[in-house]
Amino acid sequence: MPVLWLFILVLALGLIGFVLGRARALKDAQGDIRLLHSLPSYYGSNVLLATLIPGFAVLVLWLIVQPMVIHGQVAGMIPERGLTDYGSLNLAMSDVRRVADGLDIAVEQGALSAEQARDIRTEFTDIRGRLGEVGVALGSNVQPYVLQAAQTYRTMNATGHWLMTGAVLAAAIAGFAVAFLRTGKDLRARNSVERVILMLLLSAASIAILTTVGIVLSLIFNTIEFFKLYPATDFFFGTTWAPSFGGGSELGILPLFWGTFYVSLIALVVAVPIGLFAAVYLSEYAGPKVRAIAKPLLEVLAGIPTIVYGLFALLTVGPLLMSVFGDGGLGWMQGGRSVMTAGLVMGVMLIPFVSSLSDDIINAVPQAMRDGSLGLGATKSETVKQVVLPAALPGIVGAILLAASRAIGETMIVVLGAGAAAKLNMNPFEAMTTVTTRIVSQLTGDADFSSPEALVAFALGMTLFVITLGLNIVALVIVRKYREQYD
Template structure:
């Protein structure tokens, strides 16, 4: 049974439980709902919650634990001699999972029995061809041990899904029967339902917190693993980025960090003035008719895919800067440059600054404007000396959001700034950023245990620390000025 079908059955049982709860509550009240402590709908909700929530928790926990248990069991079937030279157990296990998925596809399409699947091990070359036809790409030839491990992986996975389906349905039925049997006229179903919903809200709020801790933990663990293989001193203080997967790599972060800051600075240098001035115009000077047209038009920029911005940088902005600035001034010959990526990224960031700043400026109380006008200030003086200082905390937040968006951008940098890791002040030279190198180091069938791959997590950790520092500084500025104007 597929997970989708299982979830549909659980939700169907919950819906049935809701109807049963309402009818049973009315029966217990003798048809007079005034005798019920809680409305009949609350009785239905209590049955629905006791039916669905425990079963869904079982499904979630099972799906988290099953892959760990199966991989621990199957990986023990792969001997060290079965790992190809220059490869790793992680890559072999990836092949095991792919072969298992391919066997499932072949068995479903050709209606094969387990004995017929086991017979495929006699012709591993033919098996790889059939897997290729099924859309399964492998890192190496299928070895007998990999085939047997794949069969075991497939069988355990299918058995686990069957056991999960039976267990989850039984838990849902048990919850339905238990909650329905508790329904009486005096049963406080509203209290039970509201307590359940409160716990659901608390759990939902913890999802974001736990996700944050999970992200940090994964970065820290893999970063520590990287620094066990590569000296932290060379990573933090080297000025060269030159990964060589065959050894002799220089993995200094400074060229990447410089490129990230440089591109982001150019983008903000363009986006902040344009976005802030457009926000002031829309909120203070534009008529309602103009505002109703211009603001949606600006916000359309936020909905354009970054790949489109990247193509715009590659085809239009890059050649223009090269032909009219870089080559005539003798500053470069490539259409990929920091200025290309920064300008296009700045265009993308305009709605982040403009729309948020516009909302923040409109939130400044009208009484502050009226008081300024009453003291004889002009409109421009009111904007400059009253409205902007009062809205400054929110504007700083908008700029911070734009900066975070710029630091995390990848596609525009790939197509506009290139992939050269270097330290240079020339904005018309090609450079790259941390996010681009994170993607490039994790792309392809590379050995996951190598420093050249694990460096992506160290780069991510450094980027996280850097953005966290920016947040702390922004919070300090916001609190300082908020105390002054509130």
């Protein structure tokens, strides 16, 4: 049974449990709601949750464990010859899954029967040609061991799905039966439901925390492996970035961080004044009609994909800057890709982050503070400058910090607008690169993940994480210092 239909079936069983559980509680109370410990809906919700939670828990657990078990079993069928590393095994398993999916498609379209898909052999059939007839393209001829592994994969996958269906339905029905039989007018259904909801909320919070912990641990462990292969002093203080998978790499981080902060600085110089002034205008001066039109239009910028901004930088802003600062103008710029190109476009992208958040924060300043200032004879501009903005400063700092974090982590605009040159240079009209773009480039292609050229991506990510964490701490200290004046 497909997973979607299994999900719908368990959900339907839970809804039936809600109706029957509510009816059973009312029947036990002879229809008098005053005899119930809890409201009728709590009895139904108790059966609903008792059905859904075990069923969905088994479903999620099965979907996580089954691929791992099947992968381990099928991987053992791949001969060791020709497998040089873990990446080679992954490529072989990718071929196995592709052939298995092709056999499934061939059976669905009637090109092969289920028995033929199970018993077909490469010695007697052109597997690549047969699968090509049903629209499955394979890069090379199918090896016998790949076909056998794919057939085993299909068999185990089908068996696993049937077992999963039985286990999920059994867990859901068991939860339904236990909760339904316990339902009565004296059952503390509200306590049970609220306890379950509390556990669900705690689980959601734990998932977010554990995800963060997992990301940090992944960075730490791979960073440690990197520093076992490459000196930390050369990494942190090196001024040359020249990775080479043939050996002799120079992996100095300084050019990358210089490019990252240079682009981010230009972006913030563009975004912060414009965004902050726009927020002040919208919150303090604009009328309701203007605000209703201007703010949504401004926030549209936040919904534009970054690849579109990158193309805008490459095709519009870069040539425009070249016409002014290039060979036909001041002669400062050698190409359309530069720090200034990426910084200007990134600044435009960050404007809604600053303006929208700052606008909400400024609007949250109590109106009594404005009225008091105006009542003492201050002008509108003096009130904004000396009362509203200082009161909203902690939130504005947070908005600027969010924009800075967004700028530091941006990739596509930098790739298309700033180029890929890793160098230390003060000229904003020259091409440079950033940490995030180098992380992407180091982890793409046929990378050997045991080499320093691949592991350096984790070291770059860990260093960037530590720096942004430090910026957050500094900003938090500033926010608390100013907030004390208005508590």
